[in-house]
Amino acid sequence: MSVRLFEEKEHASNYKKFRIEPQEEIINLIFSYLNERLPKPHGLAVDVGCGTGQSTRILSPYFQKVLGTDISEAQIEEAKKVPGSPNVTYSACPAEELPVGDASVDLLTASAAVHWFNIEKFLKEVDRILKPRGCLAFFSYLPRLEVHYKDCSEQMSQVFSDVFSILGRYQHERINLVRTGYKEIFEAIPYSDKIRVESIVTKIPMSLSALIGLIQTLAMFQTYLRTEPEKAMEMIRTVEQRSLQIMGASSTETVVEVWFYNVLVLACKPQ
Numbered sequence: 001m002s003v004r005l006f007e008e009k010e011h012a013s014n015y016k017k018f019r020i021e022p023q024e025e026i027i028n029l030i031f032s033y034l035n036e037r038l039p040k041p042h043g044l045a046v047d048v049g050c051g052t053g054q055s056t057r058i059l060s061p062y063f064q065k066v067l068g069t070d071i072s073e074a075q076i077e078e079a080k081k082v083p084g085s086p087n088v089t090y091s092a093c094p095a096e097e098l099p100v101g102d103a104s105v106d107l108l109t110a111s112a113a114v115h116w117f118n119i120e121k122f123l124k125e126v127d128r129i130l131k132p133r134g135c136l137a138f139f140s141y142l143p144r145l146e147v148h149y150k151d152c153s154e155q156m157s158q159v160f161s162d163v164f165s166i167l168g169r170y171q172h173e174r175i176n177l178v179r180t181g182y183k184e185i186f187e188a189i190p191y192s193d194k195i196r197v198e199s200i201v202t203k204i205p206m207s208l209s210a211l212i213g214l215i216q217t218l219a220m221f222q223t224y225l226r227t228e229p230e231k232a233m234e235m236i237r238t239v240e241q242r243s244l245q246i247m248g249a250s251s252t253e254t255v256v257e258v259w260f261y262n263v264l265v266l267a268c269k270p271q
């Protein structure tokens, strides 16, 4: 079964505002893997579960065409509003039924998304559309992070660790696939040329308000908000106040460095 938790318009618009682009470290690993297996120039990339397109648009310089797909109409609507490169298009459709021809795709990506799909059906669809020697890249950040700021990184990280402890109760069981570093998904990929890279740390400077905004886009926060709206908003206010107090700052525009822990799975379809 696939899982649908990203359908509301407001959620989609917050997504566009707060979700982060895949970082250079991950993109470089993907392209060195792809380029070793499939010579340039690259034709078509498909980014599945693209949300509002953060993970799609970054592919545009490397391919003749890029297609971003998502099951949520609201997410695709937001993605289309971003002025972008002419070679990027979007389509609302399930990951398990992609609107592309057999053996036509050089690279298929899924950023923070594959764990929501029906894995068995999706992997069959991936096999149908990848070219021989075409590659797949599934990656995600894990549900934990560190927040670094001057000499109070430990206290700041504790604030956000407490947030993840609270949100853990509202976590969908599919997040266990992420927590375990996509091990299960990796094992289900029917290709022998495959690797799983864990503990890729990406360090991203962002304002406290952007970090708190990002937390609010998480599916587990959305579930908390639906179940106990007052408590969920109270948690957000508390995080903001505790953080400002610890940092000795007065503005939520104060910039912190957030360390994300990522997993990346790469595989290549045989000739």
Ligand SMILES: C[S@@+](CC[C@H](N)C(=O)[O-])C[C@H]1O[C@@H](n2cnc3c(N)ncnc32)[C@H](O)[C@@H]1O
Binding pocket: 002, 003, 004, 005, 006, 007, 019, 020, 048, 049, 050, 051, 052, 053, 054, 055, 069, 070, 071, 072, 075, 093, 094, 095, 096, 110, 111, 112, 113, 116, 117, 118
């Ligand atoms: C956490 S978001 C990731 C968005 C974006 N790739 C990013 O990196 O920020 C997961 C996305 O997967 C989509 N999704 C979930 N199940 C899906 C399915 N079966 N088919 C296609 N998209 C799906 C959701 O609508 C959501 O936009």
